[in-house]
Amino acid sequence: MNIIVCIKQVPDTAEIRINPETNTLMREGVPSIINPFDLHAIEAAVQIKEQHGGTVTVLTMGPPQAETSLREAVSMGADEVVLLSDRAFAGSDTWATSYTLAKAIEKLGADIIFCGKQAIDGDTAQVGPETAEFLDIPHISYIKKIEEVTDSAIRVQRMMDEGYDVVESSLPVLLTVVKELNQPRMPSLKGKMAAKKAEIKKMGMADINADEKSLGLKGSPTQVKNIFAPEIKAERKMIEGTAEEQVENLVKELREIKCL
Amino acid sequence: MDYFLTEEQVMIRDLARQVSEDKVMPIRAELDEKEEFPWDIMKTLAQSDFFGINISEQYGGLGMGGFELTLAIEELSKACLGVSTTFAANSLGTYPLLLQGSDEQKKKYLPDIASGRKLVAFGLTEANAGSDAAGVQTTAKLEGNEYVLNGTKQWITNGGDAEIYTVIAITNKAKGARGASAFIVDKGTPGFSFGKKENKLGIRASSTRELIFENCRIPKENLIGKEGLGFIIAMKTLDKSRTGVGAQGVGVAQGAFEAAADFAKERHQFGVPIISIQAVQHMLADMATQIEAARALVYAVAKFIDTGSKDVAKESAMAKLFATDVAMKVTVDAVQVMGGSGYMREYPVEKMMRDAKILQIYEGTNQIQRNVIGQALIKETAKR
Numbered sequence: 001m002n003i004i005v006c007i008k009q010v011p012d013t014a015e016i017r018i019n020p021e022t023n024t025l026m027r028e029g030v031p032s033i034i035n036p037f038d039l040h041a042i043e044a045a046v047q048i049k050e051q052h053g054g055t056v057t058v059l060t061m062g063p064p065q066a067e068t069s070l071r072e073a074v075s076m077g078a079d080e081v082v083l084l085s086d087r088a089f090a091g092s093d094t095w096a097t098s099y100t101l102a103k104a105i106e107k108l109g110a111d112i113i114f115c116g117k118q119a120i121d122g123d124t125a126q127v128g129p130e131t132a133e134f135l136d137i138p139h140i141s142y143i144k145k146i147e148e149v150t151d152s153a154i155r156v157q158r159m160m161d162e163g164y165d166v167v168e169s170s171l172p173v174l175l176t177v178v179k180e181l182n183q184p185r186m187p188s189l190k191g192k193m194a195a196k197k198a199e200i201k202k203m204g205m206a207d208i209n210a211d212e213k214s215l216g217l218k219g220s221p222t223q224v225k226n227i228f229a230p231e232i233k234a235e236r237k238m239i240e241g242t243a244e245e246q247v248e249n250l251v252k253e254l255r256e257i258k259c260l
Numbered sequence: 261m262d263y264f265l266t267e268e269q270v271m272i273r274d275l276a277r278q279v280s281e282d283k284v285m286p287i288r289a290e291l292d293e294k295e296e297f298p299w300d301i302m303k304t305l306a307q308s309d310f311f312g313i314n315i316s317e318q319y320g321g322l323g324m325g326g327f328e329l330t331l332a333i334e335e336l337s338k339a340c341l342g343v344s345t346t347f348a349a350n351s352l353g354t355y356p357l358l359l360q361g362s363d364e365q366k367k368k369y370l371p372d373i374a375s376g377r378k379l380v381a382f383g384l385t386e387a388n389a390g391s392d393a394a395g396v397q398t399t400a401k402l403e404g405n406e407y408v409l410n411g412t413k414q415w416i417t418n419g420g421d422a423e424i425y426t427v428i429a430i431t432n433k434a435k436g437a438r439g440a441s442a443f444i445v446d447k448g449t450p451g452f453s454f455g456k457k458e459n460k461l462g463i464r465a466s467s468t469r470e471l472i473f474e475n476c477r478i479p480k481e482n483l484i485g486k487e488g489l490g491f492i493i494a495m496k497t498l499d500k501s502r503t504g505v506g507a508q509g510v511g512v513a514q515g516a517f518e519a520a521a522d523f524a525k526e527r528h529q530f531g532v533p534i535i536s537i538q539a540v541q542h543m544l545a546d547m548a549t550q551i552e553a554a555r556a557l558v559y560a561v562a563k564f565i566d567t568g569s570k571d572v573a574k575e576s577a578m579a580k581l582f583a584t585d586v587a588m589k590v591t592v593d594a595v596q597v598m599g600g601s602g603y604m605r606e607y608p609v610e611k612m613m614r615d616a617k618i619l620q621i622y623e624g625t626n627q628i629q630r631n632v633i634g635q636a637l638i639k640e641t642a643k644r
Binding site: 185186187188189190191192193196 | 267268271272275278279282283304307308309310313322
């Protein structure tokens with residue numbers, strides 16, 4: 001069983017501030033962590049490996065400093081770690097990121113791919129499902145329990161607003177996980193020592209047979225025009241008079257602002 | 261102070277700290293209140309390889325020394341002495357095997373211990389033997405291929421929860437202390453049962469029970485070393501483990517000091533935070549100084565023992581004595597700095613004060629430590 005876990009190194013949002021002029025995150029001096037949802041993804045992968053055998057490969061796309069997150073993944077039980085890094089990847093939106101990850105996964109080969117449900121910096125929750133689309137494989141998002149894994153299929157519980165769905169899929173499949181799935185383990189001392197020595201496999205544009213036009217800023221259809229905090233405008237108006245007058249005036253007002 | 265730890269030592273300290281902060285601190289008050297054995301924390305420590313720190317790599321351990329173990333114990337003790345006692349009692353119970361165990365015994369038991377699959381307990385103390393370790397009355401009689409154990413051990417940490425027991429029993433009464441031997445007894449052996457769980461002042465997360473042997477038959481191969489080595493094995497075991505108790509003292513004192521200093525920064529009286537009042541400052545200054553002195557001694561002795569030096573009784577007694585007296589004093593003072601708040605269960609220091617008291621009592625009372633030091637001094641003086 002080959003399991004790939006896609007992780008993202010993110011700024012620890014518990015300690016982050018927003019630049020009031022540009023409305024962007026101020027990353028200077030903020031510690032980087034593995035996206036918390038991704039820790040649950042790593043835990044799930046390592047548990048499956050422990051029960052069914054196989055290898056866990058942790059994959060991240062990011063700058064060279066994302067290496068520290070990959071080493072942390074080794075200390076939790078990852079067998080292989082891959083850093084997807086290339087100047088050509090810079091400025092990727094979720095579409096370009098998913099395309100790049102999919103290309104790398106095609107190259108590496110996987111039966112199950114795990115992602116956290118979303119990253120705590122972008123919060124889009126798009127990269128997991130989009131990656132599955134690029135790979136042309138099924139995906140199940142927001143899984144909260146893995147009921148059964150066999151060599152060719154998986155049955156999981158998908159969290160819904162009320163209750164959950166039980167979903168079965170053939171492999172390969174991509175799963176995005178929620179925190180309820182498990183309790184990520186503490187790193188082990190042996191794992192930490194292995195992490196120090198772990199060899200990090202590096203892959204760039206040339207290694208994944210990617211189309212340059214689909215990468216990075218050029219390959220990103222999302223164009224950010226402006227970032228702002230939505231203003232909440234609330235006005236209050238009291239309508240006086242008898243009940244009939246109030247209803248009449250209310251209807252008139254609603255028509256004026258084109259609510260009716 | 262910077263003790264110039266190696267990268268690996270820093271790793272052990274930091275991971276132990278992470279376990280303490282994430283897993284121990286949130287539940288320590290509840291474990292204390294309910295007198296609940298910390299199974300989940302032991303599982304975490306097992307998964308994180310802490311049980312194998314000073315067990316050699318061929319048996320699945322990390323092959324490090326007692327010093328690395330003290331670093332882990334210190335960090336756990338900062339959060340909860342009940343938890344650190346449960347953890348540290350394993351190394352106490354394992355030392356007889358490390359010191360004198362045969363290859364077969366090591367192969368059979370150490371992998372389970374290093375991985376944390378099985379907990380260990382050490383059984384020496386009895387109703388009439390403790391400080392007087394030579395007063396052991398539990399007997400082991402060889403009958404064919406088996407030893408038959410009879411007697412009762414008391415106040416045994418991890419008793420009932422551990423799977424593996426290293427026990428001291430008398431094989432030849434006529435020889436006194438030289439007639440004692442060390443044995444391995446597995447939980448579940450017929451004739452081996454446990455007394456009720458003791459209700460304690462402190463370290464309430466750790467379990468303490470009697471070990472009761474009634475015609476308990478164990479294979480001859482479970483003898484550790486040779487007949488007659490029991491007393492020596494027990495003493496060497498305690499020589500090795502005492503720095504761990506010292507580290508517990510340093511840890512609990514540090515935990516109490518930090519709680520008191522943080523509180524003193526927040527608590528206002530006479531219009532100022534009480535940390536700026538000299539009477540409080542001086543208490544904190546004394547506490548911090550005593551802790552650092554204790555830490556320096558414990559670290560130095562742990563490293564000295566790791567050099568393989570043969571006679572370490574005096575130094576290890578000094579480390580245990582000094583650091584645990586500091587722990588008692590500092591935890592009492594931490595309660596005093598925090599005043600009424602310190603006395604309340606909402607804050608952690610009253611528990612630390614209750615917990616700290618055991619450190620002056622177990623693994624040799626501090627009076628016995630002074631005896632050990634005194635005897636060594638007499639020998640040294642005679643040589644001069």
